[in-house]
Each structure stands twice: as structure tokens, then as C-alpha cells.
Amino acid sequence: AQKVTQAQTEISVVEKEDVTLDCVYETRDTTYYLFWYKQPPSGELVFLIRRNSFDEQNEISGRYSWNFQKSTSSFNFTITASQVVDSAVYFCALSNYKLTFGKGTLLTVNP
Amino acid sequence: NAGVTQTPKFQVLKTGQSMTLQCAQDMNHEYMSWYRQDPGMGLRLIHYSVGAGITDQGEVPNGYNVSRSTTEDFPLRLLSAAPSQTSVYFCASSYYRGYEQYFGPGTRLTVT
Numbered sequence: 024a025q026k027v028t029q030a031q032t033e034i035s036v037v038e039k040e041d042v043t044l045d046c047v048y049e050t051r052d053t054t055y056y057l058f059w060y061k062q063p064p065s066g067e068l069v070f071l072i073r074r075n076s077f078d079e080q081n082e083i084s085g086r087y088s089w090n091f092q093k094s095t096s097s098f099n100f101t102i103t104a105s106q107v108v109d110s111a112v113y114f115c116a117l118s119n120y121k122l123t124f125g126k127g128t129l130l131t132v133n134p
Numbered sequence: 135n136a137g138v139t140q141t142p143k144f145q146v147l148k149t150g151q152s153m154t155l156q157c158a159q160d161m162n163h164e165y166m167s168w169y170r171q172d173p174g175m176g177l178r179l180i181h182y183s184v185g186a187g188i189t190d191q192g193e194v195p196n197g198y199n200v201s202r203s204t205t206e207d208f209p210l211r212l213l214s215a216a217p218s219q220t221s222v223y224f225c226a227s228s229y230y231r232g233y234e235q236y237f238g239p240g241t242r243l244t245v246t
Contacts, residue, residue: 032174056232068177068224068237075232114176120184120231121192122167126176 025050027117029125036105037133044100044128046115052076057091057098058116062127068114074098105132136160140225140238147215147245155210155241157225165228166208167235170194170221177224183208184231215245 026049036042048057059071072082074091082089086103102109112127141156159166167182169192179192183202197219199211208227212219222242226235 054232058234066222067239068226070234070236073234118232120190121179121182122226122235123179123193124169124176126174 027125031128033129035131046098048117056118060114061111063111138238157208159227163227168210169224
């Protein structure tokens with residue numbers, strides 16, 4: 024069975040702070056895929072990033088960056104210089120045939 | 135290109151009633167799935183399909199049926215609604231397993 028743990032249930036920061044959302048996963052598969060999704064207060068689910076298990080390169084997209092470490096089974100997400108619009112629930116997910124979500128981290132960015 | 139569409143957006147059922155949540159995608163995706171989202175639980179997979187005519191169970195399949203007669207459509211049937219099925223339901227599709235999934239806007243279902 025596969026499992027995704029997002030230990031931080033809620034995080035509150037002040038605008039312009041950097042924030043890291045943690046994600047730890049468990050799987051017996053050697054080939055798997057990791058994702059981050061964002062769910063803003065409006066409720067839709069927005070895809071942010073996909074990583075396969077053979078690609079451990081970190082990725083940066085604007086203020087967002089992702090750190091994938093197979094040795095610690097972690098796929099952490101950092102937002103640099105957070106903004107109020109970043110306030111949302113963020114989900115980490117793991118997939119082979121089935122997509123398993125973590126329980127999410129509610130990020131609140133205060134002005 | 136409408137992406138993934140779901141109907142209805144809201145639904146109230148009485149215990150014991152049945153209904154079908156509709157899901158359609160126009161991206162020619164092979165992989166489709168249904169999730170339910172409950173507070174504090176994240177999204178949990180109900181059923182999924184890897185192509186027309188092929189479906190399989192997810193983490194929480196009890197009380198739900200699916201079928202996939204076409205690539206485009208993947209309806210979710212509640213056989214006999216129970217209050218425990220009160221939730222927000224999301225349909226999603228992707229090109230293939232392991233690719234990013236595109237989600238519909240969700241259906242908020244209340245069972246009284």
C-alpha cells in the first residue's frame with residue numbers, strides 16, 4: 024500500500040515570508056510519480072508539478088520550488104516571498120496506477 | 135475545449151435514494167477517476183478507469199458503482215444514498231496513469 028503524509032495540518036505566515044510544506048511518502052514501487060496540487064478557497068484543484076521517481080532534480084518555477092529526495096522519501100514544496108494569493112490547501116500526491124493524496128496543508132498568508 | 139465537466143454542482147438526496155453523478159472530458163484521456171473530499175481527509179479514490187470498458191476499485195468503493203462505455207464519460211452511481219456519503223465529489227482525467235490529472239469543478243452532495 025502507498026501512503027502520503029503531510030504532517031503540517033495548518034501553517035500561518037506573514038506576507039513575504041518563505042514557507043516550506045513537507046511531504047513524506049511510502050511506496051514499494053520503483054516507478055512512481057509525485058505531484059503537488061493547490062486548492063484555493065474557491066474549491067477547484069490546480070495541478071502544480073509532477074515528478075517521476077527517476078528524476079531527482081530540484082525544480083524552480085518563479086516563487087515555487089520543489090525538493091525531491093528519494094533517500095528520505097520526501098518531496099517538499101517551498102514558496103519564496105509568500106503572497107496572500109498563495110493562501111490555499113496544498114496537497115501532495117503519489118501515483119502508480121492509483122493516485123493517493125495526503126490530507127493537505129492549509130496555508131494562510133496574512134498581509 | 136471544456137476540460138472535465140461535472141453535473142450537477144449541488145445535490146440534496148434523502149437516505150435511500152439513488153442518483154448518478156455525471157463526468158465528461160473532451161481531452162481524449164484514457165485515465166479517469168472519482169474522488170471524494172471530506173474535511174481533514176484529503177481526497178480519497180473511489181473508482182478509476184484506465185480505458186473504455188475497464189474499471190477498478192479505489193480506496194473507498196463501497197456504495198458506489200461506475201461504468202465506462204465511452205472514452206469521454208465516466209458516471210458515478212450512488213446505489214442507496216447514506217448520510218456518510220455526504221461529501222464533495224471530484225472527477226478527474228489524465229492522458230495515462232502517472233500523468234497529471236485534470237479535475238472537474240466538483241459536486242457537493244448532501245444526504246439527509
